[in-house]
Amino acid sequence: MKTREFWYLMAPSLLVMGGLLAFPLFRTVQWSLEEVAYGTGGSFIGFDNYAAALTDARFGRAVVFTISTTLIVTAILLVLGYLIAVGLNRLGKTRPLVLGILLVSYVLPSLVAAVAFSWLFNDNFGGVVNRLIEFFGGEQVLWFTDPFWNQVLIIANEVWTLQPFAMLIILAGLQGVPEEIKEAARIDGANGFQTHLHIIIPTIRGVMGFVTLIAIMDVLRVFDSLVALSPQASVIGNESIQLYVYSVAFANGAQNLGLGSAINVLTILIILVMLIPFIRGIFKEAKAAR
């Protein structure tokens, strides 16, 4: 391919990337250093927005909540996703049917899914889970106001909605594991658990890394589901970073676009820090493949 042809073909992609990624990123960084309201030109205020965010205890609580939720959900997704994928991989003709059922929660809009999920725990709307707890003699659980149980509820919802994705990708990975190496492990005397731990999981390491990467990015951006699952998130400290941005920058007629941008830049940095191990891994693999 000639250089000119290459650039002709690449130009549309570069334009789209520039318009949808680079330019908004540039404006976000620019606004983070300004005081900006809707429809007005910003005025430069240096690092005041960053100082405001970093000295707000609410932002600190949002960071702790978001990161702890992300780590727990990601760990559960990997373990549960792997177990379900292994089970599904063993199914025969019923696999498409079971797979279809398991995918339902993934295709629902996240707010709709969260509202439906919250009703399982809400006495006003039946509260099936509460009825079960009551039936087995348990105490009333304050799912929406107790910070611990509310985080459990949020984690459960995230796992419920993201599990199909993790399971699907891991299933694809499992189907790519050569039968020969599993057979070799059996001949060498490895039991089922050892085969999974030492043979299959290392073989699909790349797939597991991909699932981890996507899960971290997805959970770090959790926002709309909290509207239904944690109506008083800011008060009990179960506010995600994105919900915090919305609350201080946009909600109730607020117009702190500069502050919101500063928090977004900080969020990007947090995401990058959390993804460094995986990004390094990808670079290493790419280098080795050359």
Added chain:
Amino acid sequence: MPFTQKRLITVVAGAAAVAVALTGCGAGTRTTNENSTEVACDYTQPESATTVNVLAYNSSAIDPFTDTMVESCSTGNVTLVHDPIDFGGQVTKTTATLSGDSGTYDILENYGFAIPGQASEDKLVPLNDLFDKYSEKYALDELSESMLSALTYDGQLYALPMQGQMFILAYREDVFDELGLEVPTTFGEMMSAAQAIRDAGTMEYPIALPWLATSDVSTSFQAMMNSLGSDFVDTDGNVTLDTDEARTALGIMTELKQYMDPQVLTFDQPAVQQQMFNGTAAMSIMFSGRMSDLTLEANSEYFDDIAFAAPPKATAEAEYAYNRVSIDGWSIPFNTELDHDMLFEMMASSVGEEASAASVPAAYPARAGMVTDENSPYGTAANESIVSVMPAIVSPILADVSVATTDTLANILLGNISIEDGLAQMQTQGEGVR
């Protein structure tokens, strides 16, 4: 042509026809309401095709007016468009559309609490001249004086009132009759009634109030302060959140909590309605726009057992009732490019006598004397409620003070901060507004 290809073309053509039809249906409102009607909307037609974008949140009290306007005024070259949206979304969109030199909307549903702030920043078109010009044609002199004044700032009308909402007490008449209880006129009596209901084993949490930690709880605190003759700011704009009235109001709210669901700070008005539908609460106080739903058989088996009264006072000595009156009206944003006369006539036609009459009982129209005991199950309660409210304090910073202090208020009610410390914090937060 092979059969499958023919069939494919037929399917594609059919889908295209349906899409075109649906696009056509998309013009106009996407909600329908049995309390809306067709009225004459007789404005001067523009020469070219024109779209009028209407921003109004969806509720049983607002929809009748929105639907009447959109359906009746979409004529000739003009199409009115209204998409469903909730109240929170409307607040955000209103801020956004009023921010630039060009906006997205041409007619805004607005309310008294927000108007002083928007008017003081010249975000709305003053309506006095248009009101005078079209007063006779649309019988605007029959609109309630108090509702007109609630939408007036610095001598200028900034919204044409459609309807008002006031607090109303809804209670289970069957439970009260069975236990020989009187309808409460103070919160002390309300808590005594709640205790009696609890003692009888009828309900664990007989009182239901919308105290959502991010919004409604602030309105409730303000209503309690209003009952005691005070507000978040005084008439000079000074923040008054460290006063005895604020202290007393918070004391009553804290005491009320013991008769309410432990998760009450997550309940907005629909959640409180649901408690009444389910029969898990015997008393609730909400805006009148929520009352019509309580009387519908489709919503609850208790629809016939729910009665209505004016809201109680904070204390027996209080001058006013625990109450807020929210007046809703139509505004013209300063940045619309459309003809103001045309927009005003659309707004005026939707608040005409015919449209207002059709909106009852879902709404309490701005035309005086339209709601009675005969045409509304809560008509008497609404009429008694509206005369028991403290006159509104008009201040451009009131809404911002409310937003700035809401989290602290919620923390006080959750017991995370003492009343004294909390009030001091709220005073500082309020004074920090602009």
